[in-house]
Amino acid sequence: METLKGKIALVTGGNSGIGYAAAKELKQQGATVIITGRRKEALENATATLGVTGFVSDQGNVKDVEQLAEQVNNTFGKVDILFINAGVLGGAAIEGATEQDFDYVMDVNFKGAYFTLSRFIPVLNDGASVVFLSSNVASMNGVNSSIYSASKAALNSIMKIAALELAPRKIRVNAVSPGPTQTEILNKLGLDEASRKGLDDWMIERIPLRKIGHADDVAKMVTYFSGDNASFITGAEIVMDGGMSL
Template identity: 75%
Template sequence: MKNLEGKVAVVTGGNSGIGYAAAKELKAQGAQVIITGRRQEAVETAAQQLGVTGLVADQGNVQAIEQLAATVGEQYGKVDILFINAGIVGGASIETATEDVFDQVININYKGAYFTLSKFIPLLNDGASVVFLSSNTASMHGANASVYSSSKAALNSVMKAAAIELAPRKIRVNSVSPGPTQTEILNKLGLDEEARKNLDTWMLERVPLKQLGEADDVAKMVAYFSSDAAKFITGAEIVMDGGMSL
């Protein structure tokens, strides 16, 4: 169905994983899609595969975000859908956490997402939809995840404040919080085959539905939030984790 016909959508971190799946789904529903990412080759490859526009931008750099917003404004005018998806993982105990790891995770996951919204607000059409990619860990409290979890909890707080601030313009702001999801990010943890298998087993034992999430499922929720079917939903967090956080 072409529920998003004529809409302009920006997907940060759209060259892989959930961002890639979301860009594909938004385009399939009729939107004109722009994806962003830090690595030029990856962005260009994904953009070609998807048949969308690719722009290189580092969400961890506010100047790069400002330039991205300026470029999108010049080339497309207004934006109807903003999926703030770019993010990284980073784990350590509170005792052993380094300032470098803390700054890297917070700069991209929280500060970068915050200023992506900030710089794109002038480009958003009245009635636009903003979706943050959060995580079920925002409301879970596991060991060695304090930096990542707090970055996502902060994101949900900003989402709710933004929903209030932008409500006069009928701009809706929501977040999707997946649990364990089969994406390339799990392969970037540096685990060998046995360790990765053990990780999957550990996660499955904690998910009542006994399966890992799929990027396509999250993509469909992003598209739903972006459509008129969700026109009365704002300030909402949808947790998609198979019951893991129950």
Template identity: 75%
Template sequence: METLKNKIAVITGGNSGIGYATAKEMKAQGATVIITGRRPEALDRAVNELGVTGFIADQSSIIQTEDLVKKIETQFGKIDILFINAGIAGTAPIEQATETLFDSIIDINFKGAYFTLSKFIPLLNDGASVVFLSSNTASMNGVHSSIYSSGKAALNSVMRIAALELAPRGIRVNSVSPGPTQTEILNKIGMDETARKNLDNWMIERIPLKKMGQPGDVAKMVAYFSGDAAKFITGAEVVMDGGMSLA
């Protein structure tokens, strides 16, 4: 069903994982889709596979975000959907955390997401939908996850305040908080194959539904938030983690 027909959607970090799956889902629902990415080769591949428009942009750079906004405004005008998805993972005990690790995670996951919203607000049509990709770790207390978790918790706080600030224009702001999801980001945390398998098994044991999430599941929820079926929902966080945060 083309429930997003005539909508223009921007997805940051749309060349892989949840962003890629969401771009595919939104296009299937009739939206005109624009994705961003930091790696030219990966972005070009995704653009060709999905049949969408792509722009190179690093979410951690405010200058690049401002340039992205100008390019999209010139080519498309106003937009109806903004999915702030780009992010990275990283873990460290607080005692061993480095400024470099802290800055790399916060610059993309929090500061970058914050200013992506800030700079895109003038481009949002009245009645538009904004969705943040958060994480179930925002409300959990896992060891070694202090930087990542605090960034996502801060993002949820911004989401709720933005929902109030943008409500007079009918713009809805929500967040989706997945648990462990089978995406490329899990391959980028420096583990070998055995360690990665052990991590997957460890996570699955802590999920009541005994399975990890799939990018397509999250994509469908983001698309739902972006359509008319969710027109009375704002300031909401939906946790999608198979019950992990309940256990």
């Protein structure tokens, strides 16, 4: 059933992981989908596989974000669904943190996400849906996670204020906060097979449902937020972490 037929959807960081899964689900529901990514080759592979349009764009660069908004507006006109998904992992103990550590995470996860919303507001149709990819760590307190957790907590704050500011245009703004999810980003940690299994086991022990999430689950929630069934939901954060944050 194509519940999003006729809608234009943009997914930042849509060439892999949760963004890729969301782009696939949105397309299956009938939306015309645009994805972005920093890596040209990965983006081209994803667009070819999904059958969607792609733009090379770095969410951590405000000029890229502004150029993207202009390109999308010129090519597609107004956007109905904006999934601000692109993000990076990073962490350090507060005492040993460097400015580079801080800027690497904040430039993409916080500043980039903020200005993606900001610059796309004029491109959004009235009644559009905006979804931020946050994280369950926004409301958890783990050692060595201060920068990443703060970047996601900041997103949740922006989301709620944006929901108020955009309500007169009936634009809804929400956030999805996954816990550990099997995506490519975990593979980028550089762990060998034994270490990776150890990490998975460590996470599973802390999740009441005793499993790691899947990108498809998050994609379905993003699609739900994007459709008419969620027309009375704004300013909401849905935590999808198997009970880990309880």
